[in-house]
Amino acid sequence: MARPVDIDxxxxxxxxxxxxxFEDAVGTHADGLWFEVHPENYLVDGGPRLAWLDTVxxxxxxxxxxxxLSLAGDAPPNTAHLQxxxxxxxxxxxxxxxxxxxxxxxxPHHAPDLLPFPRxxxxxxxxAGNIAQMQDTLQCRVxxxxxxxxxxxxxxxxxxxxxxxxLVRRTGCGLLVDVNNVFVSARNMGFDPRTxxxxxxxxxxxxxxxxxxxxxxxxxDGLLIDSHDAPVAEPVWALxxxxxARIGPRPVLIERDDALPPFADLMAERERAQAxxxxxxxxxx
Amino acid sequence: xxxxxxxxxxxxxxxxxQQRFWHDLWAAPTADADTPWARQPGFAVYRNTVxxxxxxxxxxxxxxxxxxxxxxxxxALARDHTRAHPPTDGRQHVYGAHLPDHLAATRPADGSLxxxxxxxxxxxxxxxxxxxxxxxxxxxxxxxxxxxEALAHTHLVxxxxxxxxxxxxxxxxxxWSAARDGRADPNPPRWCGQGALLTRPHGAVDAVEIGAGxxxxxxxxxxxxPFPAALASAQAxxxxxxLGATLALLLGHGAFSETVDEHPDPPSGTLAVA
Numbered sequence: 006m007a008r009p010v011d012i013d014x015x016x017x018x019x020x021x022x023x024x025x026x027f028e029d030a031v032g033t034h035a036d037g038l039w040f041e042v043h044p045e046n047y048l049v050d051g052g053p054r055l056a057w058l059d060t061v062x063x064x065x066x067x068x069x070x071x072x073x074l075s076l077a078g079d080a081p082p083n084t085a086h087l088q089x090x091x092x093x094x095x096x097x098x099x100x101x102x103x104x105x106x107x108x109x110x111x112x113p114h115h116a117p118d119l120l121p122f123p124r125x126x127x128x129x130x131x132x133a134g135n136i137a138q139m140q141d142t143l144q145c146r147v148x149x150x151x152x153x154x155x156x157x158x159x160x161x162x163x164x165x166x167x168x169x170x171x172l173v174r175r176t177g178c179g180l181l182v183d184v185n186n187v188f189v190s191a192r193n194m195g196f197d198p199r200t201x202x203x204x205x206x207x208x209x210x211x212x213x214x215x216x217x218x219x220x221x222x223x224x225x226d227g228l229l230i231d232s233h234d235a236p237v238a239e240p241v242w243a244l245x246x247x248x249x250a251r252i253g254p255r256p257v258l259i260e261r262d263d264a265l266p267p268f269a270d271l272m273a274e275r276e277r278a279q280a281x282x283x284x285x286x287x288x289x290x
Numbered sequence: 291x292x293x294x295x296x297x298x299x300x301x302x303x304x305x306x307x308q309q310r311f312w313h314d315l316w317a318a319p320t321a322d323a324d325t326p327w328a329r330q331p332g333f334a335v336y337r338n339t340v341x342x343x344x345x346x347x348x349x350x351x352x353x354x355x356x357x358x359x360x361x362x363x364x365x366a367l368a369r370d371h372t373r374a375h376p377p378t379d380g381r382q383h384v385y386g387a388h389l390p391d392h393l394a395a396t397r398p399a400d401g402s403l404x405x406x407x408x409x410x411x412x413x414x415x416x417x418x419x420x421x422x423x424x425x426x427x428x429x430x431x432x433x434x435x436x437x438x439e440a441l442a443h444t445h446l447v448x449x450x451x452x453x454x455x456x457x458x459x460x461x462x463x464x465x466w467s468a469a470r471d472g473r474a475d476p477n478p479p480r481w482c483g484q485g486a487l488l489t490r491p492h493g494a495v496d497a498v499e500i501g502a503g504x505x506x507x508x509x510x511x512x513x514x515x516p517f518p519a520a521l522a523s524a525q526a527x528x529x530x531x532x533l534g535a536t537l538a539l540l541l542g543h544g545a546f547s548e549t550v551d552e553h554p555d556p557p558s559g560t561l562a563v564a
Binding site: 045046048049050051052053054055056072073074075078079086108109110111113114115116117118120121122123154155156157158159160193221223224227228230 | 307308309311312315326327330331332333335336339340343344347376377378379380381382383419420421422423424425450451490493494495
């Protein structure tokens with residue numbers, strides 16, 4: 006059983022750490038600012054990349070956001086990978102660790118994506134075991150993220166929110182709610198994103214993600230893609246505000262991986278998310 | 291969001307579902323796909339993301355090849371390579387180690403790109419050097435402070451980040467470094483064999499041309515040959531070699547991390563712990 010930890014509320018709104026913005030990241034100080042990285046890029050034996058991460062860590066809290074552990078795979082997490090991840094976590098002492106409710110590995114092969122699966126009873130049992138193994142190895146509570154959905158799959162025994170809640174109940178893990186993924190999935194699968202978010206148990210939510218998306222070049226708005234190459238869309242901000250109004254603020258990340266704007270533009274988006282941490286002044290009677 | 295229960299063979303068993311999904315993910319797109327997902331437009335999102343992720347990872351690791359043959363050509367080669375050799379690891383820097391071999395196996399019959407795999411191998415060595423373990427650098431002063439007699443039983447340990455390669459057929463180092471630096475004229479000043487040494491003497495990756503004798507010396511050190519034997523190997527490869535200058539060059543670029551003494555009769559027992 007993983008050791009439950011309280012969410013570090015010193016974390017406000019953070020940014021994904023990009024090599025292009027290294028100097029800015031090191032030199033910028035702001036209330037609640039933190040940075041998130043994909044640990045896969047830092048699972049190296051040494052060298053400038055790791056030194057760079059150490060430098061950022063000296064100045065800011067870090068979050069390790071895994072993208073390749075394949076928790077929903079048909080096999081347990083790769084032990085060597087998990088050990089490397091644990092070594093990185095010991096080195097940078099992350100404020101948050103997260104992974105996705107998805108799979109990306111089959112046998113010896115890996116696909117750089119977050120693949121979907123039918124949420125069956127058997128899948129639940131396997132994933133719960135994999136999360137427990139991850140938490141035991143890393144000795145911390147892990148936040149599990151809802152991915153974006155693009156396919157109607159048959160054979161679900163569970164809907165997504167119930168599935169996530171059951172994983173929390175069985176493993177003590179937390180949740181990383183990606184609000185943009187909920188919006189994208191809702192559009193693609195045909196459900197109301199507000200209903201999805203309204204059902205999420207706020208006590209389990211350790212982190213939120215906000216990102217930009219775009220319409221499929223061929224299919225338009227009928228198929229939205231979680232592209233991380235645009236500013237956060239207004240409907241996603243509205244969902245963020247609605248969720249935070251209900252459960253209170255959580256460490257929140259502006260995810261931007263492509264078509265990088267100047268650092269100042271990302272900081273401006275981040276300020277908007279950070280505003281949730283500033284209690285509104287009571288209105289004059 | 292409870293989808294209707296469509297016939298979906300294998301969906302209740304994760305492993306079976308995943309094998310079928312995986313097959314469709316990598317297979318060439320066909321109009322008569324027989325799985326429920328492959329018929330949906332959203333399946334292309336996964337296919338495109340996977341392929342683009344692999345290709346982007348390869349392109350990012352081969353900047354000199356990218357410069358020399360262009361974006362379209364490298365992406366086409368990377369696409370073929372990805373289909374033939376999907377990644378086996380979630381770490382991007384691990385993927386792509388086999389691209390130089392793929393380039394060698396698929397090079398044009400007219401010989402116009404015969405030099406390309408050797409340039410690609412230097413891009414690969416750059417990545418290996420960049421992510422290799424940290425270690426102190428052995429400097430010339432430390433080596434010179436050693437008793438010359440003792441050096442007879444000492445070997446120099448190549449730094450964990452040091453990578454070197456001899457290319458007899460082309461000036462691979464000049465081709466590579468001009469492309470890597472984005473020089474206007476990528477043509478080498480002279481057409482002869484070249485060696486390359488990549489190291490991290492001060493953190494960042496540093497690359498320098500070295501001769502066949504220096505490469506032989508490094509090979510000998512990696513094979514744990516004692517210092518005099520390594521020098522002899524270098525001189526046998528290049529009788530005109532300036533040993534002092536070569537050693538100064540290698541040490542100056544941080545090619546070694548330490549010296550290790552080979553004791554013919556190692557002392558028995560264990561070291562006392564204070």
